[in-house]
Structure formats: structure tokens, C-alpha cells
Amino acid sequence: MSVAENDHAIEEVLELMLALEIVLTLRADYQHESREKVLGKIDTLISDLLSGIVDTGVATVKLSNRRAESTWFDDKSLIVSARDAADTKQNVVTFPGTNILNSWRFAVLMRTLDIISESLTSGKIVTKRDIYYRETWLFKNQAIVDRIVDDIGRTLNVPRAALGIVSAQKGLACGTFCMHKKDGTLMAVDGEIQLIPPFEELKSIDVMDIDFVLVIEKEAVFRSLCSAKFYNRPDIGRSILVTGKGYPDLAARQFISHIAASYPGKPLFGAFDSDPYGVDIMCTYKFGSRAMAHENSHLTAIQMEWVGVNVLEYEDGWTKLSVADRKKALKMLSLPWMETDAANAMRLELQRMLFLGRKAEMNVVGTDADGVIAYLAQVIKTRLDALTVH
Amino acid sequence: MSKQYFATSLTPEAHPADIFSVETTPEYAITSSGNSILKLWNAVSNDHELVLTIKTTHKLGIHHVCANKESGLVAAVGFDGEISVWSLQDGSCRGVISDPKTAHWAARFSADGEFLAATSLNGEINVWNTAAGEFEKCGELETKGSSGLAIDYSSDGRFIASGHENGGLYIFSTETARMLHSLPGHIKAVRAVAFSPVSKLLAAGGDSNIITVYDVTSGEQVFNLSGHSRWIMSLDWNFTGEYILSGSFDKSLKVWSIEQTECVATQTEADSAVWAVKWTKTAGTARPQGFVSVGIDKTIRWYREATGG
Numbered sequence: 001m002s003v004a005e006n007d008h009a010i011e012e013v014l015e016l017m018l019a020l021e022i023v024l025t026l027r028a029d030y031q032h033e034s035r036e037k038v039l040g041k042i043d044t045l046i047s048d049l050l051s052g053i054v055d056t057g058v059a060t061v062k063l064s065n066r067r068a069e070s071t072w073f074d075d076k077s078l079i080v081s082a083r084d085a086a087d088t089k090q091n092v093v094t095f096p097g098t099n100i101l102n103s104w105r106f107a108v109l110m111r112t113l114d115i116i117s118e119s120l121t122s123g124k125i126v127t128k129r130d131i132y133y134r135e136t137w138l139f140k141n142q143a144i145v146d147r148i149v150d151d152i153g154r155t156l157n158v159p160r161a162a163l164g165i166v167s168a169q170k171g172l173a174c175g176t177f178c179m180h181k182k183d184g185t186l187m188a189v190d191g192e193i194q195l196i197p198p199f200e201e202l203k204s205i206d207v208m209d210i211d212f213v214l215v216i217e218k219e220a221v222f223r224s225l226c227s228a229k230f231y232n233r234p235d236i237g238r239s240i241l242v243t244g245k246g247y248p249d250l251a252a253r254q255f256i257s258h259i260a261a262s263y264p265g266k267p268l269f270g271a272f273d274s275d276p277y278g279v280d281i282m283c284t285y286k287f288g289s290r291a292m293a294h295e296n297s298h299l300t301a302i303q304m305e306w307v308g309v310n311v312l313e314y315e316d317g318w319t320k321l322s323v324a325d326r327k328k329a330l331k332m333l334s335l336p337w338m339e340t341d342a343a344n345a346m347r348l349e350l351q352r353m354l355f356l357g358r359k360a361e362m363n364v365v366g367t368d369a370d371g372v373i374a375y376l377a378q379v380i381k382t383r384l385d386a387l388t389v390h
Numbered sequence: 391m392s393k394q395y396f397a398t399s400l401t402p403e404a405h406p407a408d409i410f411s412v413e414t415t416p417e418y419a420i421t422s423s424g425n426s427i428l429k430l431w432n433a434v435s436n437d438h439e440l441v442l443t444i445k446t447t448h449k450l451g452i453h454h455v456c457a458n459k460e461s462g463l464v465a466a467v468g469f470d471g472e473i474s475v476w477s478l479q480d481g482s483c484r485g486v487i488s489d490p491k492t493a494h495w496a497a498r499f500s501a502d503g504e505f506l507a508a509t510s511l512n513g514e515i516n517v518w519n520t521a522a523g524e525f526e527k528c529g530e531l532e533t534k535g536s537s538g539l540a541i542d543y544s545s546d547g548r549f550i551a552s553g554h555e556n557g558g559l560y561i562f563s564t565e566t567a568r569m570l571h572s573l574p575g576h577i578k579a580v581r582a583v584a585f586s587p588v589s590k591l592l593a594a595g596g597d598s599n600i601i602t603v604y605d606v607t608s609g610e611q612v613f614n615l616s617g618h619s620r621w622i623m624s625l626d627w628n629f630t631g632e633y634i635l636s637g638s639f640d641k642s643l644k645v646w647s648i649e650q651t652e653c654v655a656t657q658t659e660a661d662s663a664v665w666a667v668k669w670t671k672t673a674g675t676a677r678p679q680g681f682v683s684v685g686i687d688k689t690i691r692w693y694r695e696a697t698g699g
Contacts, residue, residue, distance in 0.1 A: 333469065347424065
């Protein structure tokens with residue numbers, strides 16, 4: 001960032017501060033208690049910063065970071081949890097900063113707080129993508145927004161949703177079920193693919209008579225399953241199909257977590273690549289992610305079962321394990337939850353990958369789509385049959 | 391002429407995960423698995439009961455194990471890339487070989503127990519002196535950099551053979567630390583290599599589903615054994631050098647006659663991928679030489695030859 005840009009950034013911040021005061025005085029009509037609480041926290045943070053500048057000429061804020069060392073694995077509840085914010089390492093942001101970078105960070109923080117405050121006041125939910133597009137010149141890239149939003153959440157110790165922010169929606173669902181939204185609309189899903197809305201917008205999800213829920217890592221596989229009507233088959237019954245398109249967003253994880261909690265008797269299956277990333281994504285659904293450790297308790301679905309692909313069986317997808325894959329697999333194996341019984345299938349899968357030097361990816365190119373469908377139908381049928389026997 | 395073997399005993403749930411490796415000594419069969427435990431089973435008794443459990447430092451699991459009765463040592467190689475060495479007598483730790491830059495993979499002791507050799511994922515082969523109990527590195531063998539998946543030490547101590555991910559198959563002289571032969575025959579991963587008891591022949595197998603047999607001195611390929619439909623994971627010669635035992639991803643074990651150069655027995659009891667096989671070393675007892683197999687079903691299977699009449 002050039003000096004001119006830096007000046008621009010500082011100007012912008014000062015302008016924002018003025019604007020913020022106005023926004024803050026406008027907040028008159030909050031009905032929601034928790035929203036008020038959150039706004040109160042943001043108020044306090046902003047007024048601390050402002051009075052810091054007024055009194056001493058310097059504003060300082062400590063942001064909790066969300067790195068590995070600030071999380072721990074709760075082996076009772078099997079959830080990755082956040083350490084108390086006070087116990088974790090903190091990133092200090094000051095204004096005026098000691099360097100350009102620090103001033104820019106401060107500007108990013110203030111602008112984001114402004115947008116959060118605004119959205120909470122209006123009661124509108126914004127996506128992280130929306131925030132980025134509001135000030136692309138300031139934020140530079142989406143990752144900056146993602147990080148600052150979650151840092152703010154962690155620092156204030158409130159879930160991201162309570163800030164009125166959701167990540168850009170990308171999760172998809174298909175099957176037969178109804179979603180009642182808070183604004184009164186009803187989304188009846190009957191075979192067509194639906195975007196999973198932010199959880200905050202949902203009042204309830206009505207699931208018809210289903211036999212299982214299947215979460216699929218890859219969108220392409222999900223789409224071929226949907227067009228083959230995998231959600232309603234005579235051999236395995238009715239199901240809801242969900243994909244988070246790789247690493248899932250909050251909305252998809254909350255959706256799955258909610259269904260899992262509401263229908264505890266229904267099997268919840270996960271279909272992932274048999275590679276270290278597939279295992280990692282499965283872990284994100286099952287145990288939670290480190291980045292969102294402060295709100296994993298309502299995001300996880302511990303009962304999710306790995307149905308494949310299995311590196312021993314799915315040879316259509318075999319490729320060699322790269323050096324990077326090995327590294328990632330070893331890192332995954334060393335994670336604390338890998339020693340639990342709940343992670344048994346994933347631990348075996350990782351060890352077999354390492355032992356054979358192979359990984360297996362789900363393919364849907366050409367005629368292989370039928371192969372994946374037949375494979376999953378067969379594995380799921382075996383699992384369901386085993387459940388009926390016991 | 392086919393031979394008859396039958397499973398005399400099996401130990402189900404011997405480990406909580408896949409059993410990746412088995413080694414035999416005159417007293418024991420030693421198994422290693424996807425947890426940090428080595429188990430020593432009585433090879434002589436009929437029940438093959440558990441004799442000793444060694445809790446190692448390999449938290450991520452153990453994929454290879456080798457032992458030597460002369461030195462009384464057993465070595466375990468873990469997914470963490472480290473090698474740990476233990477006493478067969480009391481299970482005490484005798485040393486840990488660890489190098490953050492080298493992930494060790496397959497290991498063998500020399501017959502006299504004085505040396506331990508191991509392949510690594512970056513292709514290099516290291517040799518350590520076990521004598522002083524210090525495990526001082528005393529040699530390094532150069533390969534072409536492909537992951538070393540299999541290794542064997544000839545019984546006369548003169549040769550080391552290694553099998554590699556890219557199909558590389560080498561014989562080294564331990565005297566000069568030079569490569570004697572780079573053997574053709576495999577273009578896919580070589581997962582098992584084994585010298586015959588008198589160090590004359592070398593057998594190799596892997597992802598090409600065939601067992602190739604070479605003359606150690608000339609490096610010539612003498613014959614092939616085909617019959618497995620999938621990867622060959624493990625090979626071992628019986629003590630007379632008349633038979634080769636193989637274990638495969640195709641869920642079967644096979645016994646091959648060297649004289650007839652064909653399969654004389656196929657065992658399919660496991661019904662799941664076989665990771666390792668080994669002849670027992672209880673020679674000198676009244677018992678004919680049998681073998682042990684392990685794999686993904688977490689079960690140890692003991693086999694014995696059916697005696698006629």
C-alpha cells in the first residue's frame with residue numbers, strides 16, 4: 001500500500017468514525033435481546049476505541065486469534081472447542097499504527113464493525129461476500145473479510161450469526177422436505193436442487209418420511225445423484241442429499257447439524273474422496289473446524305458415518321498419494337480426535353492410504369457416474385440392512 | 391502336485407486396526423498394526439497365546455516390523471517415519487532411530503543381527519550397526535530416489551535388495567555399498583522382495599501381480615510365477631528354499647513350488663486383503679513348517695501342512 005493510499009485509508013477511518021456515531025445513536029428499535037447484547041458489545045468496543053483516541057491519541061484493540069493453539073479437543077463431547085478468549089494469543093491493532101500495515105488493519109476493522117453495526121440495526125442479514133463488495137479497494141480480497149469477521153466474533157465471544165453475518169451460501173440440498181422461512185415463505189423441495197439458506201432465515205425444517213441423510217463432498221457427484229433420483233430409490237428408500245461443495249459453509253453445517261439433532265434415529269452418511277482432504281472435510285462436519293471453534297457446539301454432527309469411497313474398494317478413482325498428501329494425512333492422524341472411536345473409520349482410511357500409497361477420488365467423468373451411483377447405493381444398502389438386523 | 395494346508399488356529403481381533411506386518415522367530419510371531427502396540431504370540435504352542443505386549447512410541451501406528459533371534463531385537467517402523475528397537479526378551483526399549491528429513495519405511499536385520507537396514511520414502515537406504523546398542527549409521531545405499539517399499543538382507547550378509555514405488559528393483563553389495571544389479575521386470579511398484587535361504591535367488595512382487603525370480607550373482611531373470619489377480623503385498627521362502635509363500639490384495643495366499651515353478655496351494659480363508667505372510671521358524675520341532683497370515687480383518691491365521699496318511 002502506498003503512502004497516498006494509507007492517507008486515504010486514515011481519512012476513510014476518520015469519516016467512518018463520525019458515521020458510526022450516527023449509526024449508533026440510531027439504534028432505537030431492537031426487539032431482539034441477543035441482538036441488543038451483541039450491539040452493546042460492539043458499542044463498547046467502538047466507544048473504547050474512540051475514547052482512546054480522544055483521551056490518549058491512540059486506539060488499541062486486541063483481537064483473539066483462531067489458530068490451532070487457541071483450540072482444544074473436548075474428548076467428552078467430541079467437539080473442537082475454543083479456549084477462553086482471555087487465554088489465547090491476541091493480535092494487537094492500533095491507530096495510528098506504527099506502520100502502514102497496522103493502519104490498514106485498523107481501517108479494515110472499523111469498516112467491518114460499521115457494516116456489522118449497520119446490519120444489526122436494520123435487522124438484515126449480510127453475507128461475507130456482501131461485505132467484501134462494499135469496499136473492495138479496502139479489503140483487497142475475500143479472505144481478509146472472512147478472517148476479520150471471525151476474529152471479531154471470537155473477540156466478542158459471539159457466534160458469527162449473531163453479528164448478522166453469514167458466509168456466502170453455497171450448500172445445496174435435494175430430496176423431499178419443506179423449509180419454513182421466518183419471512184413466511186415456504187420452500188418445498190421435491191426433487192429439485194435448492195440452495196441451503198442461512199440458518200437464521202429458517203423457522204423450521206420439515207422432513208418427510210426419510211430413511212437416511214447423505215452428505216456428499218463433491219458438487220458434481222451430488223448433481224449426478226440428484227438427476228438419477230438417488231433421493232428416492234426402491235432399494236434404499238428416501239433420503240435428503242446435501243453437498244457443501246468441498247469444505248462446507250456455516251449454513252450447510254448448521255442445516256446438517258439441525259437435521260441430525262432433530263432426527264437422531266436417522267442414519268447420517270457422508271460420501272467423500274478417500275484422500276486426506278476428504279477425511280478433513282468429513283471431520284469438519286463431524287467434529288467441527290478449528291477456525292469456528294467458538295461455535296462448534298451447534299455445528300457438528302457426531303453421528304455422521306463414512307460410507308466411502310473406500311480406498312480398498314474404489315479402484316476406479318485410484319491415484320498416487322503425493323508428498324503433500326502424505327504430509328496432510330500424517331497431520332490429520334496426529335489430531336486429538338483421531339484417537340477416539342468415533343474417528344475409527346477415518347483413521348483406518350488414512351492409514352490404508354499411507355500404507356498403499358494410493359488415494360481414491362470419486363469420478364463422474366463419462367460413464368463413471370453410474371459407477372459412483374452403484375457403489376454408493378450398494379454401500380448404503382449394506383449399512384441400512386445391518387441397522388435393521390441389530 | 392498340489393499341497394494341502396489347513397488353518398489350525400486363528401486369533402480374531404488380535405489388534406483394533408489392520409495388521410500391516412508379521413514377523414516370525416523360533417519362539418514368536420510378532421504382529422504390528424494401526425496402533426502403537428507390538429504383540430508377540432507363542433509360535434510353538436497349539437493355542438498361540440499372547441506372550442508379550444510392547445507399547446511403542448509410534449502413536450500413528452506401525453506398518454513394518456522385523457526381528458532377529460541372534461541379537462534378540464525387534465524393530466518397528468511407524469507411520470511417523472521413525473524406527474524403534476526393542477528387546478525380544480523383556481520388551482524394553484533399546485533405541486529410537488529418528489531423522490526429521492527421512493521417513494523410514496521397510497526394515498530388515500542381517501542374519502547375524504549386527505546390522506539393521508531400512509528403506510525410506512525419499513529412496514535412500516540406510517544401514518545401522520546394532521552392536522553397541524547405539525544404532526550408529528554405518529552405511530548409505532544410493533538409489534534413484536523413488537520410495538523404497540521393500541527390503542531384504544541375504545542370509546550370508548553379502549547382499550541387500552530393495553523394491554521401489556516406480557518399479558525399481560536393486561541388489562547391493564554390502565561389502566562395497568555399490569549397486570550390483572538394477573533388475574528389470576517391474577514397471578509398477580515393487581512391494582515385496584525376498585532372498586532364498588542360501589542367497590542364490592531373489593523373488594520380487596508388487597503391483598504387476600507377478601512374482602519374478604532372479605539369479606543373485608548374474609542378475610538374470612530365471613522365471614516368473616503368475617496366478618495372483620491383484621497386487622502382491624508380501625513374499626517369504628520356506629527354510630529349505632523349495633517353496634515361496636505369497637500374500638496378495640486379491641484376498642488369497644499362495645504357495646509356489648520352485649521346482650515346478652507353479653502354484654501348489656491357494657488359501658482363501660481370510661476373504662479380505664492380505665497385508666503380510668511369513669513361514670514359521672519352529673524348525674527342529676516335530677511340527678512341519680507352517681505359515682502365518684495377517685491383513686485387514688485384524689485376524690492372525692496359522693496354517694500347517696496336512697501330513698499324508
